[in-house]
Structures are given as structure tokens and as C-alpha cells.
Amino acid sequence: MQATRSLPPHAAITTMAATMPMKKATAFHYLAVVFLLLLAFTTPRATAAEPAPFPGKKSSWNGFDRYDFNVDGKNVLVVTPKQAATGRPWVWHGEFFGHKPAPDIALLGKGCHIVYMRVPNMLGSPGAVAHWDVLYRELTEKHGLAKKAALVGLSRGGLYAYNWASANPEKVACIYGDAPVCDFKSWPGGKGKGKGSPRDWQLVLQEYGFKNEAEALAYQGNPVDQLAPLAKANVALLHVYGDADVVVPWEENTGVVAERYRQLGGDIRLIAKPGVGHHPHGLEDSTPIVEFILQHVQVK
Numbered sequence: 001m002q003a004t005r006s007l008p009p010h011a012a013i014t015t016m017a018a019t020m021p022m023k024k025a026t027a028f029h030y031l032a033v034v035f036l037l038l039l040a041f042t043t044p045r046a047t048a049a050e051p052a053p054f055p056g057k058k059s060s061w062n063g064f065d066r067y068d069f070n071v072d073g074k075n076v077l078v079v080t081p082k083q084a085a086t087g088r089p090w091v092w093h094g095e096f097f098g099h100k101p102a103p104d105i106a107l108l109g110k111g112c113h114i115v116y117m118r119v120p121n122m123l124g125s126p127g128a129v130a131h132w133d134v135l136y137r138e139l140t141e142k143h144g145l146a147k148k149a150a151l152v153g154l155s156r157g158g159l160y161a162y163n164w165a166s167a168n169p170e171k172v173a174c175i176y177g178d179a180p181v182c183d184f185k186s187w188p189g190g191k192g193k194g195k196g197s198p199r200d201w202q203l204v205l206q207e208y209g210f211k212n213e214a215e216a217l218a219y220q221g222n223p224v225d226q227l228a229p230l231a232k233a234n235v236a237l238l239h240v241y242g243d244a245d246v247v248v249p250w251e252e253n254t255g256v257v258a259e260r261y262r263q264l265g266g267d268i269r270l271i272a273k274p275g276v277g278h279h280p281h282g283l284e285d286s287t288p289i290v291e292f293i294l295q296h297v298q299v300k
Helices: 009-018 024-042 102-109 126-142 156-166 198-206 213-218 230-232 254-263 287-296
Strands: 057-062 065-071 073-080 090-093 113-117 149-154 172-178 234-243 268-273
Touching: 065 126, 073 102, 073 126, 102 113, 102 287, 113 126, 126 156, 149 156, 156 172, 156 230, 172 287, 198 234, 234 254, 234 287, 254 268
Parallel strands: 090 113, 090 149, 149 172, 172 234, 234 268
Antiparallel strands: 057 065, 065 073, 073 113
């Protein structure tokens, strides 16, 4: 018996096409379809664009890569995890990056990025919020970070975190406040129980563009006044505070936020530190902070 030789599929199709009795136009169309099918199966498929690497100076921070660069004329730093968690979650500090770093180190170990933009004398003013807007676009559109950030407001950092959050509630996963300033009349204004800071009060007047102190005192844009958008967006809050704080009295800041947020139907958890003042910040065991953030950035 004569041996037969099998042909590759595309060769068989081509041979069949050549021997089939058909009109020239039909044969041309048939061969064109065969060619397009072969092209589809042999052309590599396009893949989604990879997030751009972070630019700037590379260094090490507690064993993780840190990148320092400039966005919108301001210094920015990003600390990257060894392996990013699904969705590339991130934690954004309003102020005092690196102070009490245990939660950040734990979150990096779980795949979160840590971010800080240096605008220290702007006290959460509209100008500071505008800088944050630019950084948010840069990090999410160019570097592929998650669309919702976990915000950290430590002390005066509360003004940055809450003011940006109330203007962008759909971009916030949660807020962790550590003895946060939630009303500049309390600090640095010193118009309540606290001693205030005259220098920083002048910065508030300057950065917010108030003509005089009366305008500042009548202002209704402090975090305590702008909680409704966050409650509507179901943004969870966690506040850690010392109940003997005379710098940022909790009754004028965290206490007001808690009462109003609950009235709005919002979710807020309070962790009080009996007999503790403004310092030390954080918790001896930062597990509740870490778990709160991981829960809301949806890292298992």
C-alpha cells in the first residue's frame, strides 16, 4: 500500500480550495477568509499596558524601595511593597510620614503602597487639595494605583485627609485619623479648650485666603462641616486619640466628627487612650489600624 502523507491544517485547506470547482470570485473570497483566519491565530495578542515605573531617586525605607520625585512642583515619595496586592492598593499620608511607622511597614508587607506629598504649611487649604488632585491623577492613571486610596490624617494631617476626601468621596477607601485636627478653629486657632498656635493660625488666614479672623471663624468648610459626602459614599472612619489631649482636644475634633457622622448614618470607630495627651501617637499594638485599612482596601 502506498504511504500517505498528512498535511498541516492550513495546507489542507489551501489544497481543497485550489481543487474545488468554483467561480473565480468565490475562490478569491474563500482564500481571503482562510488567510485572515491564519493571521488571527498567528498574530500575538496585545496585552494591557503595564503601570509606569516610579521615577526619581531610589533608596531604601525599612527594607522596602522608596522613590522620591516631583509632582506639580511638590516633593512626593512612594514606598513600594515587594509584591503589590491585587488592585495595587495604597495608603496616603496627610502629614508626618515616617512617624510611628509600624502600621506602614505591616501594610507594605501585605502589598500596599505608601504615599506622601510634602505640602506642610498649607494646612489642608484649597491649594493643598488642588496639589493632591494632580498627584491622584498621576498615581492612578500613570502608575496604576487603585482608584480608591486609604487616607491617614495624623494631627494636622487630618485637615489634608478630610478636606480632600470630602471633595473626592468616590476616591476614598477609608480614613484613619490619629489625634486628627478636624476644625482649624480648635487648632491652630485655639478658640476652644486648646492652646492653639499663633504662627499656624496666621498660615490658615494666608493659605485659605481669609481677609480677617472673622472670616475664618465663620468658615463652614472644616472637616467637621463636610461629613455628608463621606457618609453618603459609605466611607468608614477610624480615630485613635488621647482623652487628655490639650493640643488638639478630642471633644472639639474627633468627638464632633463622631457625633455628626453617626447622625448622618456613617460608620466610625473610636479607640480612646485614657490619660494620654497629643503624644505619643498610634497604638502600642497597631493591629487594629492595619486590619481596618486592609479590610477597606480589600486585601485579604
